[in-house]
Amino acid sequence: MAAYxxxxxxxxxxxxxxxxxxxxxxxxxxxxxxxxxxxxIREGDKPRHVNLMLEGYACRSKSLEDGRRQIVxxxxxxDICDACMFMLKQMDHSIGALSAVKxxxxxxxxxxxxxxxxxxxxxxxxxxxxxxxxxxxxxxxNVGQRSAYERMAHxxxxxxxxxxxxxxxxxxxxxLPMTQAELADALGLSTVHVNRTLQELRANHLxxxxxxxxxxxxxxxxxxxxxxxxxxxxxxxxxxxxAVVV
Amino acid sequence: MAAYxxxxxxxxxxxxxxxxxxxxxxxxxxxxxxxxxxxxIREGDKPRHVNLMLEGYACRSKSLEDGRRQIVxxxxxxDICDACMFMLKQMDHSIGALSAVKxxxxxxxxxxxxxxxxxxxxxxxxxxxxxxxxxxxxxxxNVGQRSAYERMAHxxxxxxxxxxxxxxxxxxxxxLPMTQAELADALGLSTVHVNRTLQELRANHLxxxxxxxxxxxxxxxxxxxxxxxxxxxxxxxxxxxxAVVV
DNA sequence: CGCCATTTTGAGTAACTTCAAACTATGTGG
DNA sequence: CCACATAGTTTGAAGTTACTCAAAATGGCG
Numbered sequence: 283m284a285a286y287x288x289x290x291x292x293x294x295x296x297x298x299x300x301x302x303x304x305x306x307x308x309x310x311x312x313x314x315x316x317x318x319x320x321x322x323i324r325e326g327d328k329p330r331h332v333n334l335m336l337e338g339y340a341c342r343s344k345s346l347e348d349g350r351r352q353i354v355x356x357x358x359x360x361d362i363c364d365a366c367m368f369m370l371k372q373m374d375h376s377i378g379a380l381s382a383v384k385x386x387x388x389x390x391x392x393x394x395x396x397x398x399x400x401x402x403x404x405x406x407x408x409x410x411x412x413x414x415x416x417x418x419x420x421x422x423x424n425v426g427q428r429s430a431y432e433r434m435a436h437x438x439x440x441x442x443x444x445x446x447x448x449x450x451x452x453x454x455x456x457x458l459p460m461t462q463a464e465l466a467d468a469l470g471l472s473t474v475h476v477n478r479t480l481q482e483l484r485a486n487h488l489x490x491x492x493x494x495x496x497x498x499x500x501x502x503x504x505x506x507x508x509x510x511x512x513x514x515x516x517x518x519x520x521x522x523x524x525a526v527v528v
Numbered sequence: 529m530a531a532y533x534x535x536x537x538x539x540x541x542x543x544x545x546x547x548x549x550x551x552x553x554x555x556x557x558x559x560x561x562x563x564x565x566x567x568x569i570r571e572g573d574k575p576r577h578v579n580l581m582l583e584g585y586a587c588r589s590k591s592l593e594d595g596r597r598q599i600v601x602x603x604x605x606x607d608i609c610d611a612c613m614f615m616l617k618q619m620d621h622s623i624g625a626l627s628a629v630k631x632x633x634x635x636x637x638x639x640x641x642x643x644x645x646x647x648x649x650x651x652x653x654x655x656x657x658x659x660x661x662x663x664x665x666x667x668x669x670n671v672g673q674r675s676a677y678e679r680m681a682h683x684x685x686x687x688x689x690x691x692x693x694x695x696x697x698x699x700x701x702x703x704l705p706m707t708q709a710e711l712a713d714a715l716g717l718s719t720v721h722v723n724r725t726l727q728e729l730r731a732n733h734l735x736x737x738x739x740x741x742x743x744x745x746x747x748x749x750x751x752x753x754x755x756x757x758x759x760x761x762x763x764x765x766x767x768x769x770x771a772v773v774v
Numbered sequence: 775c776g777c778c779a780t781t782t783t784g785a786g787t788a789a790c791t792t793c794a795a796a797c798t799a800t801g802t803g804g
Numbered sequence: 805c806c807a808c809a810t811a812g813t814t815t816g817a818a819g820t821t822a823c824t825c826a827a828a829a830t831g832g833c834g
Contacts (some may be wrong), residue, residue, distance in 0.1 A: 283792075330566065339717060342665070344665060344666070344668075344669045345753060346669070346673060346674070346755050348755075349672040350674075351669060351673070352669040352672040352673045354665045354669065355665075355771030366654050366657075366658060367658060369651065369655055369658065370655075370658060370762055371762070372759070374662050374663060374665070374666075374759060374760040374762070375662075385533060395804075405615065408612050408615060409615055409616075411612075411657075412612060412615065414615060414661075415660075415661060415664065416620045416621075416665045418661065418665060418668065419588070419590060419600045419601075419620070419664060420590070420619060420620075422600045422664065422667050422668045422671060423592070423598040423600065423670050424591075425591045425594040425668060425671045425716065425717060426598040426671040426715070427592060427597070427598045428596075429789080430790070459588070460814075461564075461811085461812060461813090462813065462814095463812080463813095464666060470550040470671065470672030470673060471790075471791090472790070472791055472793080473812090473813085474790090474791075474793095474814085474815090475789085475790055476792075477813065477814060477815090478790095478814090478815095480813095481814085485669045493799085509593060509594075510594050513618070513620060515618040516616055516617070516620070518617065614784085675822095676821080676822070677822080707779085707780065707781090708780075708781065708782095709780080717822075717823090718779085718822070718823055718824075719780090720783090720822085720823075720824080720825095721821090721822055721823070723781060724782090724783095724822090725784060725785090726781095727782085739831085739832090
């Protein structure tokens with residue numbers, strides 16, 4: 283149930299069998315299915331529990347009154363969409379399903395108890411939160427400084443590497459569930475320009491993208507094109523393992 | 529010593545005298561002064577402790593190999609630059625002083641103990657981290673979707689409101705410590721365009737900016753110009769007060 | 775007073791947007 | 805299983821925002 287989450291956390295921490303059981307239990311307490319294009323939770327809503335991605339793809343987005351929308355994060359299986367956010371009065375963003383999504387709704391107290399009962403889980407969850415913040419910073423850098431071409435290459439690299447980290451990318455390819463319009467919202471570009479940028483990546487023999495299937499022909503070259511370096515994902519172990527969660 | 533931090537945390541939590549003493553103690557354990565334009569810590573360094581801003585202004589930034597730089601956050605007195613980051617092997621960004629800065633270096637274990645010993649502090653720190661994440665998301669929205677004019681207006685509103693929250697903005701103005709080049713790096717614009725955008729805001733009688741002094745003549749109008757709504761700063765109490773920190 | 779950093783101005787340009795339409799998949803009901 | 809509707813992708817052409825380069829003006833500071 284929580285296999286992807288466990289796989290991800292193991293990049294940082296050594297989980298005991300008890301830890302894994304606790305995670306499994308939390309991940310199976312309450313399951314929710316959300317159809318593609320439906321919202322998991324909307325800006326303004328009171329967050330009530332922690333949403334853990336079990337299957338499918340989702341995104342976090344913020345909108346301006348006039349409809350302009352920025353996707354600020356993609357969620358893949360194993361991601362925790364809103365750890366600790368149940369502390370807040372209201373959501374400052376929405377979470378929307380990009381494909382059919384299966385998620386675990388973990389009650390806030392259960393989530394906290396899990397961390398309180400195992401220092402290793404607490405540390406792993408804190409690490410997870412730190413990585414998410416690092417990704418958010420990288421996205422700001424992406425949108426603020428990289429050109430359209432670089433931005434797209436970077437996004438594809440990141441998505442691929444993250445899927446790889448939970449075992450969802452086989453060889454040189456992965457599923458790319460979002461439409462070009464959604465890519466545009468994530469990159470701060472127009473759909474038209476996203477389309478042309480993808481064509482450029484194809485013309486340079488870096489990728490193939492047909493339907494929802496992405497094939498990366500030359501990962502090193504794509505990384506270079508996107509000025510991508512995976513260090514900010516902090517996938518290598520080596521840190522201090524102790525933490526507190528509120 | 530930790531007056532600004534305490535003032536900020538009190539927006540969310542009701543701190544006991546013991547809580548305040550604990551914060552004061554941590555904030556006075558080790559003090560460091562950093563001159564304007566010097567780095568507090570650099571990308572690639574191993575983070576060793578928690579940096580708490582006591583006085584002055586700083587920023588978090590990320591750079592690309594070719595020198596392009598994105599400022600992803602501004603720090604003002606009371607801000608914690610890198611809570612929990614001591615867990616990571618290396619920094620994925622730099623922290624630089626925008627003005628002369630005085631900060632408290634809090635050892636990781638001391639920081640964790642503070643949270644472990646007081647559930648209220650733990651909750652307040654978690655809330656603080658959530659707000660920082662919300663600000664990071666808003667910045668991505670800013671850079672990705674708003675026009676130069678809107679972006680600048682939004683940045684000025686945010687900076688002013690945050691200073692207000694710790695008592696550093698009197699009436700309709702505040703100090704604006706960064707140069708136009710730094711504003712440009714924060715907004716993903718060129719210096720030239722930042723200059724022209726500021727002139728436009730002045731021409732519309734929204735602000736006066738001379739030297740390092742910003743005066744906001746019409747805050748509601750500036751907010752409207754920047755599509756700014758302070759909800760994402762989560763300054764109003766009303767949440768659940770319990771947390772875990774790794 | 776003079777130096778260096780910063781701000782300001784001007785002119786030409788590039789990157790990306792907008793609008794509009796055509797084309798291609800994908801899925802639905804008959 | 806086909807016909808149709810709809811969502812998504814692709815193309816072309818024109819427009820706009822913001823960038824680059826370069827130089828002049830201003831200001832802070834020793």
